[in-house]
Every structure is written in C-alpha cells, then in structure tokens.
Amino acid sequence: MATTESFLVPDVPDLDPDTFGPDSGAVTLTDPTHDIDGDGVLDTQTFDAGDAVVIASDLDSDGDADHLTMIHEDGAYASWEFRRDGDGVVHWQQTDGGTLGNG
Known part of the structure; x- marks a missing residue:
C-alpha cells in the first residue's frame, strides 16, 4: 500500500532565479540525485525554482554547488560558477547566458 512517505518531494535548495547574482551566497545541495562526472558520487540536483529549472552541481564534494545553470x-x-578570490571573498561569476530558441 502506498503511504505519504512514498510521495515526499525531495528537499530543494532555497534559490530565487530572478534575484540570483554575483553576491548570492552558497547554494547547499540538499538531495543530489545524479553523478554527472562518473566518479560514483551523487553530485548534481535538478529542481524547479519559480519559473525556472535549476541544474546545480557540487563537483568538489563540499556540500555546496560549484556550478549552476538556470x-x-x-x-x-x-550558467554560473562559484569562485573564491585570492583574499578569500566568495562570489558567483556568470560563465554563459542567452536564450534557447529557434535558429
């Protein structure tokens, strides 16, 4: 018999794609479900946030996303990459962007 536990939605990071930018803080991955680099460790989580789909990857296994695509x-x-400057300041740097569409 199905129970309510069978239908629980995975916990997703708190992220607003409409306000996300360089000064946004760390994005903790709460429930990775994919291993995109093939090392046997789940490192990527895909989830809906507002009107966007977010693909977030933690490739250094520290619990926080290193790469995001919205x-x-x-x-x-x-697409964004989490960076740490030489003086220890952390920020997100946009690495790609545009519009998907015809032609």
Whole structure:
C-alpha cells in the first residue's frame, strides 16, 4: 500500500532565479540525485525554482554547488560558477547566458 512517505518531494535548495547574482551566497545541495562526472558520487540536483529549472552541481564534494545553470520558461538561461578570490571573498561569476530558441 502506498503511504505519504512514498510521495515526499525531495528537499530543494532555497534559490530565487530572478534575484540570483554575483553576491548570492552558497547554494547547499540538499538531495543530489545524479553523478554527472562518473566518479560514483551523487553530485548534481535538478529542481524547479519559480519559473525556472535549476541544474546545480557540487563537483568538489563540499556540500555546496560549484556550478549552476538556470533555464527559465521563456528560454532565457544563465550558467554560473562559484569562485573564491585570492583574499578569500566568495562570489558567483556568470560563465554563459542567452536564450534557447529557434535558429
């Protein structure tokens, strides 16, 4: 028999794609489900956030996302990488962006 535990939605990171930017803080991955680099460790979580799908990857296994890609319903997308400057300041740097569409 099915129980309510069978239908629990995985915990997703708190992230707003509409306000995300360089000064956004760390994004903790709460329930990775994919191993995109093939090392046997689940490192990537895909989830809905507002009007966007977010693909978040933690490739250094510290619990926080290193790479994010957000794809909005209208086809706009942005990819970000988490960086630490030489003086220890952390920030997100946009590495790609544009619009998916015809041609």
